[in-house]
Structures are given as C-alpha cells and as structure tokens.
Amino acid sequence: MYAFDYAKPASLDEAARLLADDPEAKALAGGQTYIPTLKQRLAQPTRLVDLAGIPDLATIKEEGDGLAVGAMTTHKAVAASPVVQRAFPELAYLASLIGDPAVRAMGTIGGSVANNDPAADYPVVVLTLDATVRTTKGEHRGSDFFPGMFETALEPDELIREFHIPVPEAAAWEKFRNPASRYALVSVLLVRTKDGEIRCGVGGAGPTCFRATAIEDALRSSFAPEALDGVTIDAGDLNEDIHATAAYRAHLIPVLAKRCVRRMLRR
Amino acid sequence: MTNPTPGASRREFLSTAASAPLVAGAAAGVLGGEARAQTTTGAAMAGGQVLVTLKVNGQTHRLSLDPRVTLVDALREHLGLTGTKVGCNHGQCGACTVHKDGVRVLSCLTLAVAAEGSEITTIEGLADGDELHPMQAAFVQHDAYQCGYCTPGQILSAVACVKEGHAGSDAEIREYMSGNLCRCGAYVNIVAAINDAKTKMGA
Numbered sequence: 001m002y003a004f005d006y007a008k009p010a011s012l013d014e015a016a017r018l019l020a021d022d023p024e025a026k027a028l029a030g031g032q033t034y035i036p037t038l039k040q041r042l043a044q045p046t047r048l049v050d051l052a053g054i055p056d057l058a059t060i061k062e063e064g065d066g067l068a069v070g071a072m073t074t075h076k077a078v079a080a081s082p083v084v085q086r087a088f089p090e091l092a093y094l095a096s097l098i099g100d101p102a103v104r105a106m107g108t109i110g111g112s113v114a115n116n117d118p119a120a121d122y123p124v125v126v127l128t129l130d131a132t133v134r135t136t137k138g139e140h141r142g143s144d145f146f147p148g149m150f151e152t153a154l155e156p157d158e159l160i161r162e163f164h165i166p167v168p169e170a171a172a173w174e175k176f177r178n179p180a181s182r183y184a185l186v187s188v189l190l191v192r193t194k195d196g197e198i199r200c201g202v203g204g205a206g207p208t209c210f211r212a213t214a215i216e217d218a219l220r221s222s223f224a225p226e227a228l229d230g231v232t233i234d235a236g237d238l239n240e241d242i243h244a245t246a247a248y249r250a251h252l253i254p255v256l257a258k259r260c261v262r263r264m265l266r267r
Numbered sequence: 268m269t270n271p272t273p274g275a276s277r278r279e280f281l282s283t284a285a286s287a288p289l290v291a292g293a294a295a296g297v298l299g300g301e302a303r304a305q306t307t308t309g310a311a312m313a314g315g316q317v318l319v320t321l322k323v324n325g326q327t328h329r330l331s332l333d334p335r336v337t338l339v340d341a342l343r344e345h346l347g348l349t350g351t352k353v354g355c356n357h358g359q360c361g362a363c364t365v366h367k368d369g370v371r372v373l374s375c376l377t378l379a380v381a382a383e384g385s386e387i388t389t390i391e392g393l394a395d396g397d398e399l400h401p402m403q404a405a406f407v408q409h410d411a412y413q414c415g416y417c418t419p420g421q422i423l424s425a426v427a428c429v430k431e432g433h434a435g436s437d438a439e440i441r442e443y444m445s446g447n448l449c450r451c452g453a454y455v456n457i458v459a460a461i462n463d464a465k466t467k468m469g470a
Contacts, residue, residue, distance in 0.1 A: 001335040005315070006317060006378070006380050031376055031381070032376055035357075035358075035376045035377075036357040048378075052381060076370075099446070100447075101371060101424070101427070101443055101446055102371045102372050102446050103358065105367075105372050106372055182445070
C-alpha cells in the first residue's frame with residue numbers, strides 16, 4: 001500500500017465534505033475489495049474516509065412496496081435479516097452466496113454497488129428492479145446507474161445513503177460460481193414485478209450488468225423453460241478471461257435463465 | 268533448532284522477540300498523549316502514525332501505527348501474537364481469520380486502526396488456561412490438519428460456523444467453511460472435527 005491518512009467521520013455529511021475537499025481522498029466501506037486494491041498498489045488515495053463510524057447506515061426496513069437498505073449493511077446482515085427473508089427471500093439467498101462468511105461479515109451493499117465489479121451480485125439487483133439509489137446529492141435510478149465496467153453514475157464526492165429496492169411478485173437468482181473465488185462467471189436474476197412485467201438481469205458476463213431483452217421477450221409470450229430453447233445471446237460484447245470464454249458465458253445465460261424459470265414455476 | 272535458553276520453547280523465544288518493538292510503540296504513544304486527548308479514533312500523530320487502542324483476547328493494547336498496518340500485521344508484528352497466520356494476504360485463503368466482536372473476519376482485509384473499539388479474539392484467546400477449547404481439542408483428536416498453517420484460521424472459522432448455526436450437516440459445514448483453504452487437503456477430518464465439537468459446544 002502507498003501511504004495514506006485515515007479519517008473516521010461520525011456523519012455522512014462530514015464524510016462527503018472530506019471527499020469534496022480532497023479529490024484524491026477515497027471512501028472506505030467494508031474494504032473487502034478496496035484493501036486488496038490498495039495492497040496491489042492499484043490505487044493511491046491521499047486519505048481513506050472510513051464510513052464505518054457513521055450511525056444508521058446499516059438499517060433494513062420495509063418501506064412502501066419495497067425494502068430500504070442502508071449503504072453500510074453487510075451481506076451477512078441482509079442474508080440473516082428476518083425482514084428480508086419474509087419480504088424478499090431471494091435477496092437474502094443472493095446475499096448468502098456472496099464470497100465467503102468472513103467476506104460477508106465486512107462487505108457492504110453500498111460498497112459492492114459503488115464499485116460495480118462486473119462479477120458483483122448486488123448491481124444486478126439494483127439494475128433489474130430499477131432500485132432507487134439515494135445519495136448525499138439526490139437520487140439515481142438503478143436502470144441508469146451502471147454506465148460501464150467499474151463505473152457508476154456517482155460523482156467522486158457523492159456517497160450512497162441507502163437503496164430502495166422494490167420487492168417483485170416473484171424472483172429467482174441463479175449464480176454460476178467460480179468454485180474458488182465464488183465470484184459469478186455468470187449470474188441471472190429473473191423477476192416478475194408487481195405490475196406483471198418479466199425482467200431478466202445478467203451479471204458476470206459483460207463489462208457491467210445488463211438486461212437480456214431477448215430472454216424477456218421470449219418469456220413474455222410463454223413463461224416456460226422451452227420458450228428459451230431458440231434464444232441465443234451474442235458473445236461479441238461479453239467478457240473473456242482464464243475462467244471462461246465469451247462463448248461459454250453467452251451459452252450459460254439462457255441455461256441459468258431456464259433454471260430460474262423452473263424454480264419460479266415450482267413455487 | 269536448539270532452544271535459545273534452556274527450557275524455553277521456540278514459540279516463547281519468537282514471542283519475546285516480537286514483543287520488543289511494542290515497548291518502543293508504547294513510548295511513542297506516551298509522547299503522543301496530546302493528540303490522543305483530542306479525538307478517540309485514529310488520532311493523527313507526527314510522521315503519519317496513528318494511536319490505536321486494540322482489545323485482543325481481553326487485554327487492551329495501545330499502539331502507534333502507520334494507518335496502512337492491517338490487523339493481522341498489528342497482531343503478529345506489534346503484539347507478538349503469531350498464532351494468526353498470513354496466507355495469501357488478500358482475502359482468499361482464510362488463514363488470517365479472527366473474531367471481531369464475535370464475528371469471523373479476515374484480519375488481512377481489516378485495517379488495525381479500523382478495529383479500534385472492537386473485541387478481537389485470536390487463536391491464543393480460545394483456550395481456557397491449559398484447557399483447550401472444544402474445537403481445538405477436536406482438531407487434535409481428528410487429526411484435522413497436516414502442516415498446520417491454515418489451522419488457526421480454520422479453528423476460528425469453525426467456532427463461528429457452529430455459533431452461527433451453520434453446522435447442521437456436512438454439506439452446510441463445507442459451504443460455510445468455504446472461505447478457509449487447506450492445501451494439505453485435511454477437509455474430511457476438519458468436517459469430522461466440527462461435527463464432534465459442535466455437540467461439545469452445546470450446539
């Protein structure tokens with residue numbers, strides 16, 4: 001790690017001010033991605049602004065037609081939350097599959113979404129359900145939050161307060177995990193919204209999460225696994241690395257979507 | 268290796284040697300008393316050091332640290348608690364697992380300064396005097412290791428796994444121990460040890 005100063009402000013406003021005052025300062029949430037990044041000297045912040053000392057950022061509550069989840073809520077807390085397990089069990093299930101237990105104890109939903117790793121899981125939720133991202137500067141729509149790999153709509157000194165996640169009528173999450181890292185090679189979140197709309201979000205496959213409109217169209221006419229038999233996904237824009245070729249990732253998307261359909265039909 | 272002094276173990280020698288810098292750290296802490304009085308956490312001192320109060324295994328330690336020092340390095344290099352191991356040092360292997368306020372975390376991905384105010388438990392803090400924790404005893408009984416390097420992290424993670432209620436079946440144990448790698452491949456015996464210890468832990 002390069003040298004940095006450390007600050008642990010007691011309020012979100014103070015944290016935002018520290019970041020606004022120094023463009024080279026960086027916010028620290030759970031640190032499960034950013035500390036490895038620092039260790040590899042891929043970042044050189046002048047100061048770390050640790051958000052862990054700010055009260056009321058790790059709350060989960062029902063609000064209107066959805067869940068309000070504070071930015072510093074850990075994956076472990078989401079997975080174990082009785083509120084989430086009752087209102088949106090698939091979200092608790094999704095959180096329980098992130099990384100490993102120690103990572104889930106520190107890693108946060110706000111950190112995951114603000115980082116927008118192509119293989120991260122929460123961005124798929126925010127995009128697919130068009131969650132509202134409430135920040136220190138206003139609000140963003142989830143459908144318009146992830147312009148590209150490791151990029152978000154956030155300003156450098158803008159901090160996420162909480163997410164409002166609309167609870168769907170039905171949902172299924174399928175994640176094809178790398179057996180060692182537990183990151184998604186490909187993940188699919190299939191939902192039927194309260195308005196009856198079918199949406200299919202994909203993670204791990206492309207530079208950032210995206211909606212698979214071909215799958216949505218096919219399932220709209222017939223909500224059955226066979227409806228996806230002829231559906232192919234263009235591998236041209238997908239990621240290729242030591243773990244999987246782009247063609248393999250393209251192949252996995254309808255495969256996982258079919259598994260989602262089967263699980264939603266079984267319930 | 269011969270013992271440095273008759274009757275002293277290699278572990279005790281290493282522990283004593285590692286504790287020496289602690290004296291210097293404590294002295295620097297006294298000099299920084301003014302800074303410490305101003306704020307509670309991460310009080311800045313000259314030379315980029317911060318004063319950090321760590322509670323480890325029931326004991327309170329005051330250290331003067333660079334903010335970059337991770338919890339595992341503070342434990343090993345500054346407090347002489349070398350039971351916690353550095354494996355990959357970036358959150359993939361679990362060798363550095365400790366408990367922070369009773370919850371298992373990776374001490375290589377936790378800054379020491381950010382651990383202020385928390386109760387840290389390491390492998391040195393599990394036993395009750397000379398009596399091993401049931402999980403430690405079960406690891407010995409079931410030969411749940413070969414080289415032993417990952418073992419402190421495995422045991423801390425296993426204790427948490429049982430306390431969380433995630434040791435209900437072999438499959439659940441494997442899933443909830445997936446963050447702790449054992450390159451010797453002692454997994455079968457680790458699962459057996461956890462199954463054994465969970466009853467003795469009252470789970």
